[in-house]
Amino acid sequence: MSHPVIDDLLWRKTTKKYDSSKKVSEQDLAILFEAMRLSPSSINSQPWKFVVIESDEARQRMSKTFSRMHEYNQPHVFESSQFILFAYNPRYNRSDFDKVVAQYIEDGRVKTEDSNKAYGAFVFAENNTDETGDTSCWTRAQTYLALGNSLHTLARLKIDATPIEGIDAELVNKEFEKELDGYYCEVALAIGYHHNDDFNAKLPKSRLNMDEVLLRI
Numbered sequence: 001m002s003h004p005v006i007d008d009l010l011w012r013k014t015t016k017k018y019d020s021s022k023k024v025s026e027q028d029l030a031i032l033f034e035a036m037r038l039s040p041s042s043i044n045s046q047p048w049k050f051v052v053i054e055s056d057e058a059r060q061r062m063s064k065t066f067s068r069m070h071e072y073n074q075p076h077v078f079e080s081s082q083f084i085l086f087a088y089n090p091r092y093n094r095s096d097f098d099k100v101v102a103q104y105i106e107d108g109r110v111k112t113e114d115s116n117k118a119y120g121a122f123v124f125a126e127n128n129t130d131e132t133g134d135t136s137c138w139t140r141a142q143t144y145l146a147l148g149n150s151l152h153t154l155a156r157l158k159i160d161a162t163p164i165e166g167i168d169a170e171l172v173n174k175e176f177e178k179e180l181d182g183y184y185c186e187v188a189l190a191i192g193y194h195h196n197d198d199f200n201a202k203l204p205k206s207r208l209n210m211d212e213v214l215l216r217i
């Protein structure tokens with residue numbers, strides 16, 4: 001099948017080794033960051049924070065968090081162009097949704113006098129909040145949508161990437177506690193350009209057959 005969307009998806013392969021001499025241009029970064037911001041989320045909650053690690057100092061801090069596990073992902077911290085933490089709000093509440101509604105009014109989507117109606121959707125957040133105020137199951141899922149959207153955007157831009165769950169969440173969240181500001185990171189994304197020695201770039205794409213994963217009824 002040939003189509004630009006399918007071509008993008010076939011082109012992208014998780015990078016296992018980066019060429020540290022190649023950096024993503026500011027122009028492409030701006031497109032990626034805008035695509036991340038434009039990602040869809042349940043009730044437009046946008047319960048995410050993205051922390052872009054690119055300075056030497058931040059890379060050193062990130063590198064330290066691999067001291068206990070997932071060392072195979074550690075080289076990406078220095079060799080990729082950027083290493084991005086995708087974090088979710090573990091306690092999304094009404095004051096977080098206040099910002100969304102205020103933005104609706106600013107963007108002309110909702111009239112000030114109708115703001116109460118916009119809060120109707122918040123019941124969805126309430127239904128996904130446990131008795132302790134924890135919304136992690138729900139907000140974490142939204143953050144993965146931003147991750148998926150980023151992966152496709154990067155493929156379109158012909159930028160390589162590695163989605164990374166292989167991080168030590170405890171150490172990452174401790175090290176970047178100030179920047180994460182109450183948000184919680186369990187997944188990251190390295191971006192850049194693969195090295196000629198990246199074995200995965202040469203392997204064929206492999207997925208389950210369509211009839212294993214899709215049913216038309």
Ligand SMILES: Cc1cc2nc3c(=O)[nH]c(=O)nc-3n(C[C@H](O)[C@H](O)[C@H](O)COP(=O)(O)O)c2cc1C
Nearest residue numbers: 012013014015016073162163164165166167187205
């Ligand atoms: C949420 C998520 C977490 C992943 N974590 C890692 C990881 O920690 N390290 C790694 O090398 N690859 C990781 N991968 C890459 C997957 O193994 C890869 O996407 C899958 O094998 C399909 O290959 P492809 O991305 O090349 O199409 C992750 C992928 C996803 C979507």
